[in-house]
Amino acid sequence: GEDVEQSLFLSVREGDSSVINCTYTDSSSTYLYWYKQEPGAGLQLLTYIFSNMDMKQDQRLTVLLNKKDKHLSLRIADTQTGDSAIYFCAESVYSSASKIIFGSGTRLSIRP
């Protein structure tokens, strides 16, 4: 079946790098996503990676994909207080009529 798992909490010091990890089960995933949810708001697409890529970089964000281990990570360099949010890993799966399956979300908190 389809399942996306991620840890619930992560705390990092301001200025350090944050690494949020995710594992998924469906090997037919086409796209993998990271969404960000700020307090009181909906989810916003942060970045995505196509399943035939192993890395994507976008300014402070680096996405790494290990298809063999079905592991996805999001690295945020120089973490700032504005990065405090819940980060959702998600996958789109053809076998599910192109629905997106979300993980439980990782709450990132920044300490001074």
Add this chain to the structure above:
Amino acid sequence: DADVTQTPRNRITKTGKRIMLECSQTKGHDRMYWYRQDPGLGLRLIYYSFDVKDINKGEISDGYSVSRQAQAKFSLSLESAIPNQTALYFCATSDYGTPDYGYTFGSGTRLTVV
């Protein structure tokens, strides 16, 4: 104006009452979805619609119904609300024609059933 608008933003209702949550979009997307968010459980799909005549159940559709009144409007109903339907509800849209099928989310409706 927001691309995906949900109304109301907050609602408190009593057990047994019927309630409707509304969603409208200006993206021109064919696909619309209703999710609920519970702490520690992420987003779970309730219903989805790929066009006006195509409505499908998601993983947790029991106790809910939907209506796709037009391409731009997708409403979610709780026929007889119960306390464990207290949650944050999100509407989302997507465009199958875009390479990444990325969703656009509304700001959510916080529903409390007492």
